[in-house]
Amino acid sequence: MSRVVIVTGGTRGIGAAISTAFAKAGYKVAATYHGNDQAAAEFTAQTGVQHFKFDVSDFAACEQGVANIVAKLGPVDILVNNAGITRDAFLHKMTAAQWHEVIGTNLNSVFNMSRQVIEGMRTREFGRIVNISSINGQTGQVGQANYSAAKAAIIGFTKALALESASKGVLVNAIAPGYIDTDMVRAVPPDVLEKIIAKIPVKHLGHADDIARMALFLASDDNKFATGATFTVNGAQYLT
Ligand code: CAA
Secondary structure (H helix, E strand, O other), X not given: OOOEEEXXXXXXXXXXXXXXHHHHOOOEEEEEEOOOHHHHHHHHHHHOOEEEEOOOOOHHHHHHHHHHHHHHHOOOOEEEEOOOOOOOOOOOOOOHHHHHHHHHHHHHHHHHHHXXXXXXXXXXXXXXXXXXXXXXXXXXXXXXXXXXXXHHHHHHHHHHHHHHHHHHOEEEEEEEEOOEOOHHHHOOOHHHHHHHHHOOOOOOOEOHHHHHHHHHHHHOOOOOOXXXXXXXXXXXXXXX
């Protein structure tokens, strides 16, 4: 049996590593994206993973997008809520647009997408949801009141949904990556990034595959007991 997986933001960065890991392990993968058509086309050409374009911050778009995926690949067994953006600014300079964009894409998306798949998972008595949080949701971060709020809220969402779903074979977990070598982290001003790396005990950025391997286990049939938890993968930068 080949299980069906949706990875939001699945054509770039951590999401691309997650989509690729699932595809290599024999899953049927749908990678969603919103903005970068060229990156999505290149990703599909390189990996063979199908991409689906819709805005995960928009509930109606998610309804339509997930229906398209189900029509092509079948009912969804696994959802990885990975899509995320940054709009970093000190709060005294942050615009309402910067706040709402981050909350929409990073947090509302988790509701919008999980809501599409949860009923089917409960009915079939199998499901795995993996939510990508962040070290910055656990610790806070300068310039990220919006991002830290969204990523912290994901941890609460994960706990609540895990409790609701535990008796139905649906396991829900979060991963809190540290600083991973992606375009998002490389967009941090170089002098600031240098300061951040100096504080990581392993002394280097993580790799997207470090997160993909964790997601693959949490979503697998082998995971029968881990649920409601947040798994940190951060080179010991923050110990929970
Ligand atoms: N850690 C430590 N110090 C920081 C910092 C950080 N993350 N961000 C900013 N600072 C410091 C700067 O070094 C600077 O210090 P000095 O005055 O001593 O030089 C001070 O705060 C002011 O910073 P700027 O001069 O850069 O001020 P600005 O208004 O031009 O920009 C900012 C502010 C938008 C917050 C910018 O500094 C920035 O982008 N910082 C990085 C924020 C960050 O870490 N984002 C994480 C993105 S990666 C991610 O989110 C993925 C994940 O999940 C881990």
